[in-house]
Amino acid sequence: KASEDGRFVYKGETYYLNGNYKANMMEKVLPGDAVRDAAKKRIERHRKLREGKGFVTIEEMYDVSAHESKIKESVVLVECTSNLVANLMFSDEKKSINELSDLIVKQFEKLSKNTLNVVVVTNNIFEEGESQDKTCDDYMKLLSDVNIKLADISTTVLEVVCNNEI
Secondary structure, eight states, rough: OOOSEEEETTTTEEEEEETTTTEOOOOOOSSSSSHHHHHHHEEEEEEEHHHTOOOOOEESOOOOOTTTTTTSEEEEEEEHHHHHHHHHSSSSSOOOOHHHHHHHHHHHHHHHOOOEEEEEEEOOOTSOOOOHHHHHHHHHHHHHHHHHHHHHHHSSSEEEEEEOOO
C-alpha cells in the first residue's frame, strides 16, 4: 500500500522512498471546476505530507517518461496507471485501445531504462459487476491490457489487498 506521505507498506515492513523521485499522475478527466479544485487541494495536501522527505513530485498527465532527465538513477513511484489510461483515452488525440496500450507500455519501458526501479500503482476496477456502457468497457479493456503487459515486462509483480499479498 503506497501512502500519501511517501511510505510503502508491505508485509508489515515500511519502506520510505526518501531521496528518490516520485512521479505522480494528476487526473485530468474531471467534470467541472469544483472537482478540479478538489483535485488541486488533494495534490497540495499530498505535497505537504511529503515535505522534507526527499520527494520531488512531478505531475504528468500523458507521458510517464517525459521527465526522464529529472529522474535518472532514482526509484520512481508512478501513481497511478488508471489515471494515465483515462487521461490518454479521453485526450484530444484519438487512438485505438491497442495503440494506446502499446504507447503506455513503451513509456514505461523508456522510463525503466534510466531509473533504478519503477514501482507502479494501479487499481482493481474489474469486480464492480457488468458495465452497460461501451466507454466504460473500453476503459476497463485498456487498463487490463496495460496491466497485463506491464506485468509481462516486470521483474516482480505483487497483488496486495489490504496489506496482504494475494
